[in-house]
Amino acid sequence: MGYLDNGEWISDDDPRTNDDKGAFVRRASAFRNWVTADGSPGPSGEGGFAAEPDRYHLYVSLACPWAHRALIMRRFKRLESMIDVSVVHWLMRQDGWTFKSGPGVIPDPIQNADFLREVYVAADSNYTGKVTVPVLWDKKNGTIVSNESAEIIRMFNSAFDRVGAKAGDYYPERLRGEIDSVNDRIYDTVNNGVYKSGFATSQDAYEEAVSELFKSLDWIEDILSKQRFLVGDTLTEADIRLFTTLVRFDPVYHGHFKCNVRRVVDYPNLWNYTRDLFQRPGVSDTVNFQHIKNHYYQSHVSVNPTGIVPMGPALDYEAAHDRDRFAEAA
Numbered sequence: 001m002g003y004l005d006n007g008e009w010i011s012d013d014d015p016r017t018n019d020d021k022g023a024f025v026r027r028a029s030a031f032r033n034w035v036t037a038d039g040s041p042g043p044s045g046e047g048g049f050a051a052e053p054d055r056y057h058l059y060v061s062l063a064c065p066w067a068h069r070a071l072i073m074r075r076f077k078r079l080e081s082m083i084d085v086s087v088v089h090w091l092m093r094q095d096g097w098t099f100k101s102g103p104g105v106i107p108d109p110i111q112n113a114d115f116l117r118e119v120y121v122a123a124d125s126n127y128t129g130k131v132t133v134p135v136l137w138d139k140k141n142g143t144i145v146s147n148e149s150a151e152i153i154r155m156f157n158s159a160f161d162r163v164g165a166k167a168g169d170y171y172p173e174r175l176r177g178e179i180d181s182v183n184d185r186i187y188d189t190v191n192n193g194v195y196k197s198g199f200a201t202s203q204d205a206y207e208e209a210v211s212e213l214f215k216s217l218d219w220i221e222d223i224l225s226k227q228r229f230l231v232g233d234t235l236t237e238a239d240i241r242l243f244t245t246l247v248r249f250d251p252v253y254h255g256h257f258k259c260n261v262r263r264v265v266d267y268p269n270l271w272n273y274t275r276d277l278f279q280r281p282g283v284s285d286t287v288n289f290q291h292i293k294n295h296y297y298q299s300h301v302s303v304n305p306t307g308i309v310p311m312g313p314a315l316d317y318e319a320a321h322d323r324d325r326f327a328e329a330a
């Protein structure tokens, strides 16, 4: 998949992708600054990134569940007119993410880059690490603010409120403890759990990841049998973060990553919940199954050497859901 070593592109797989037991190891994101309302420093990194319309640019892949979080939060907060977006091509092989033309690709207007790695090198000419999406770019300082989706969605949630973002708090103070605790388990066993399953290179590591994944899905099914959202009656960032994995689950993770104990459609509450979120205004516009399926099945040559993309499953995300039986906070 390739990575940068001291600013130089290496087109092999990063040798640190799996540990000596065959388990997939995800590395921490490198750029950890925060956009804040007044430019003061956030919880990590440096200050100097004040929320201003037209100052920031978001690089995403429509295939990527982490980037997808940022697109949904951008839509919920109506930041589309202040933060524009570039979309990489769905195929990610030895050159990493590219801007090769194709349906749904939106070129990079800032660096005119052919490859996303150019954006990383423009921010740090000695960068070492993976070249991942999402990336939040600051046009004023000519650098990357953040490449950590969990933090980008927190910035989008509140930093732009005084410059015209839509009202709505997806990380309300009173629910933070609960949101953080749900996020922790879901990040480790579900969002990253599907990758740990699919990228395991030993039977033990695979089985461990799949067992934890389905224990968590069973646990979430139980929660969603009693309330509308992960944290009571309020749609929070925890739901956005879970949704982007759920919507990819049956089309991709079930087959490609061998997460096949059950499908999302086998869980009545999870499946109705997925459709409830999918059908909220603007969300379906952020979901591109062509990019999602093509990316996974064709990019990971070690997992799917033929590159054949399955035709199914035939699913109707627009079908009526039953989640109105639970209360939703106004």
Ligand SMILES: N[C@@H](CCC(=O)N[C@@H](CS)C(=O)NCC(=O)O)C(=O)O
Binding pocket: 001, 002, 028, 029, 061, 063, 064, 065, 066, 067, 096, 130, 131, 132, 133, 134, 147, 148, 149, 150
């Ligand atoms: N921690 C990062 C992870 C992002 C990530 O892993 N993105 C994947 C796409 S789904 C990527 O760009 N991978 C490129 C690579 O592994 O070389 C975040 O949540 O923002």
